[in-house]
Amino acid sequence: MKKIFYLTLISFHFLTAQEKSKILYRNEVVTITNKSKLEIESFIEEQREIAKSKNVEEYSINIPYDNFSEISNIKGASINPVTNKKTKLSQYEISTNELKSRDIFYSDNKYKHFDFNSVVDKSKIEYSYKIKQNEPRLLSYFTFQHELQMVASKFEIRADASVEIGYKLFGENQDKVVFTQTKEGNTNVYTWTAVNVPAFKEENRSLNYTYFLPHVVYYIKSYTKENQKEDIFPDVKHLYKWYYSLVKEVNKLDQTAVKNKTLDLVKDKTSSKDKAKEIYNWVQQNIHYVAFEYEMGGFIPRDAASVFDKKYGDCKDISNLLNEMFKYAGIESNLVWIGTRDKPYSFSDVPTPLVNNHMITAVKIDKQRYFVDGTDSFCPFGFPSAMIQGKEGLIGIAEEEFVIEKVPVVDVKDNKLKVDLKLKIADNSVFGTSKIELSGYEKSHFLNVLAANKQKEDEILKNGMARFNEKIEVETIDVNKHEYENKETTLSYNLKLDGWAKKIGEKIIVKPILLAPFKEYIIDLKERKLPIENDSKFINEFNYIYEVPENYQLEFIPENSKKENETLSYEIAYKKDKKNLVVSQKIILKKLLIETNTFESWNSVVSELTQQYNQSIILTKK
Template identity: 30%
Template sequence: MKKILFFAGALMMFPLCTIAQKSPVYELYKQKYPDAHAVRLLEERKIDISLEDNEILITQDIFEEDLYLDKAATYGSKRSINYSSFFDIESVEASSLLYENGKYNELEVKDFVEKDEMDQSFYDDSKSINFIYPSLQPGAKSKLKYRERIKNPRFLNSFYFADFKPIVKSKVTISVDKNISLKFKEFNTEGVNINFTEKEKRGKRIYTWEANDIEEYDLDSGAPNFRNTFPHIIPIITEYKSGNDNVKLLDNVSDLYGWYYSLVKDVNTEEADEELKKIVNILTQNKKTNLEKVKAIYYWVQENIKYIAFEYALGGFIPREANDVFNKKYGDCKDNSSILFKMLDIAGLKGNLTWIGTRSIPYKYDEVPTPAVDNHMILTYLEGDNAYFLDATGRYIPIDMPSSFIQGKEALISINEKDFVIKEVPVIDAKRNSIIDSTVIKIEDKIIKGKGKFRLSGYPKIDFYNALEIEKSEKGLKDVYTKELRKGSNKFLVDEFKEINKYDYDKDFIVEYTYNIDDYVNSLEDETFINLNLNRRISGLKSKKDRKNDREYRYKLNEKCKIILEIPDSMVAAYVPENFSTSNDFFSCSIKYTQEENRIVYEMDIDQNFILLTLDQQKELNKLVKKVEKNFKEVIILKDKK
């Protein structure tokens, strides 16, 4: 495709004139979708899969026509088409259509610019063609037509029958040579009226899917990835006939693994760098067990190899040599796995390259045995029945915990050229991800003076470490702790703090601190009122009543809060609230009050035993949280001694 220099026509972003007339099609869809910014009148994809000289050739003709319903049209003027070394864009046509004098007049896009895109992690040699639709305004249309050539048949695209705007007509047609076998996987199509037809014509099988009048999809904050919701199909080329032979492509997981293994089998065949050998020997020399050796190497890679994602072509699937990664001190997920693999090998240990999808990808390997099933690589260390999923792209991840975004996912673990295993990554128990805050407080006038110990483990600890890395100054750290430890009211202030086990991978992180909360205690005549429910973060678990989607959380969590109130010598406890608890299968909260001589001990224990909640479960959780919030109104009453 011919490159054209970008014309900096900023005025093209805005209407050149005000059009009073509105077309009948605008009036129709403005009335039908009054809240929509735009409507997709047609989305059509025609895919041709042919066999020439025993090679599969795939082209896609894509056509989009949009109608703009309000002033947001100007923001839709900018458009880009992404491609990479796996996909070529062979032609592009784009235009705006403005309604004047009872008809639409077409303005062609003349200026296109190509640029690199570098924002993906697994394979990223992405480029884009960028352009601006001229003079878009309410009532205008845009048309886009382009041809895409898919170079590798394993990367046949998914097709979605939904968008974040209404779609009037969505259609995909696949014409495939009779010597090519194709299968289809459907997702989220229940309840969607999709008309499917199949026929043969001129030596080809032709499959067509068509859906009409599709409402816009809207994802709430915290909803799972759109792949979990949008109706879509994934076509898969399983095999094809080459001469008299049938060539397997992606019929099952073994086919996918065979291709993956062919890409990594020749990696790290060269002799390891002498300096790298020396480091491995130093790391492992005093370790008594193999697991201790693996741990030392794993933590070293996390700390010393910076994660940077930059890929080109099959480099998005082939790890770089460990020596190269070691010398540069950076790499992507595959490169980090490569150097881990080599360092374990130097230590006489076996690591297993592992392909895995993050939680943004909902498919299982036997459902979709194509590269669409995963987007990440780690290293697995197998010891007996135990599997340790080592992801060195992060920092501070202990050896017995996976990175949070692969919990519950299937891992495709390489054993050798022919053999592999699929294991499910565990979801870490809430008790392992704990936030424990224990404080002793005194009342001085209307001020609370407190001394506390804050303890973190698991994923909350990792999150906290990452936040602390940003702040280096004493004042900045104090601001972080004032925000994260806040309790009672926004008048909470940390006075002093001491950090223990900071950045340690295996030990709990502890912060000892002192604080004050001004103007928190209320008094009336001879009675003093104090609410010990200082931590009310649980309220953030409630979902809005109009929520439409499931809600995803990064990890399960256990949170404990213990507050010891020292009763002043001049007072006695006149009222202590009753204990409270509420629970179901995935959530529990208990609040306990205990009086011990001149002290009242408050203990709150919360278990969030979930990482995904359906709409019904969210409603159930809302009810429980409201019960807790009602209990938050309980106060302790202290009375002056007579």
């Protein structure tokens, strides 16, 4: 789906200088006039005080836009702090560049770039520009927070009285934003102001910044022309009406090849679920994801026959092909507009294209709806892709009919890493064999990593267990990927840990827990300010069978241990017999989001878990 960019690019690099720069003011005025057609133009101006001239990134400016908008009247200057002399920005210093992303093959996203010359410590820089928005459905938002402190900011909409505006404030620090609405003649004026909003610091593995930055989303509900009301986005019904208008005419080419392939795929299948799975797996294996975001091509799927023939497409293209193939197989199927977990909005909050950035397909079989995302090459049928768990989907049923349903979050028991180890102790080492089984997202993530790094497959296989213990040495014995089968991916290894056993006189001391997820994963309560996002909930299960060395017996084993909170749990148990020691270790991550108010209880569980990893068994000679 087409991405809608905020008008000033926020790079969110980490600032390393001790002395921080400031945004002294940032103002934007959006003027909406209703003449022969709606005309929308914004004027943006900003001034910054640059603490250190070495912080070049702070006076390197990027202004994104696309083919739906036009940038003009870029002006700027740097101001010397001693002489107050202005050095104006030359038009020759302004470049136009393609805004590239590793996730997008081709798009119309661009940006204007310029740097300021003659900047010294404590210089001020100022710049302004205009942007004309040519598509009234693709308005965006204004944010009152930045990676630099925002001393003052103002956002203003000046709209003809015949234009009805919609708006909603999102994010944190909303108490710092003051709203007023006034009228000047035939113009409605909506104004939001904020002062002294602190700098925002991005943190690893957190939610998208739009969850936190205070920002106002604005859009046009309707306008009146010659006493005739024209609706744009007064509600989600009209958003769906627009979306439907974009897809209703797409499949006009000859679909015979698509139909014949579908019928061939399902000819030996008796149940609708088996048919759907066969079609989905074929698309996963044969249609390659390539993202296109060019003008309306960012919203309109390409013809199913064309995608089938070329064997590639973006999310809309793949969803459209799946939708047609499911229908040819006699399965109820519908297109779904959806936002990934990067989007903090619901359709009721924001009935505009800003709420979603993705398209999938939904099939209904025996009264159960399955959300199908063909862009994930190894996601099992029946699972939504991980990035849309818990999100609202706008499901198109017919021209005047749609439903909004929330995509389920996959149950923790369906995402599992299980490791069975058979081990011996000798010569200060622990060695033996292991078998790993991966299911659900654990399986699909592993297969996606392998597929994206085929030249490094051996290295990935060998290092797969090193994330739990970097000292472990492994030799791959067997790999059964079972990519599109209803079976776990299985990996078999020989393994060895030199120096893991210590022989002291008549005794051998060994730490029996070899694999240690979340070891010392303590959250810094002073530094960490944002919640931690996980791709999925999952279970890690490790079962160790230690063969007791000949002429030795177990003198000491640790006590069983378990602890849990609302986010994390673990259980470690020991069982011995005449020949073996059996150790079971289970860890469950229960939440997609580790909220800040659970950090202390998280640390408490992790601290005890880490202590258990350091426990030892003692063997003594008979």
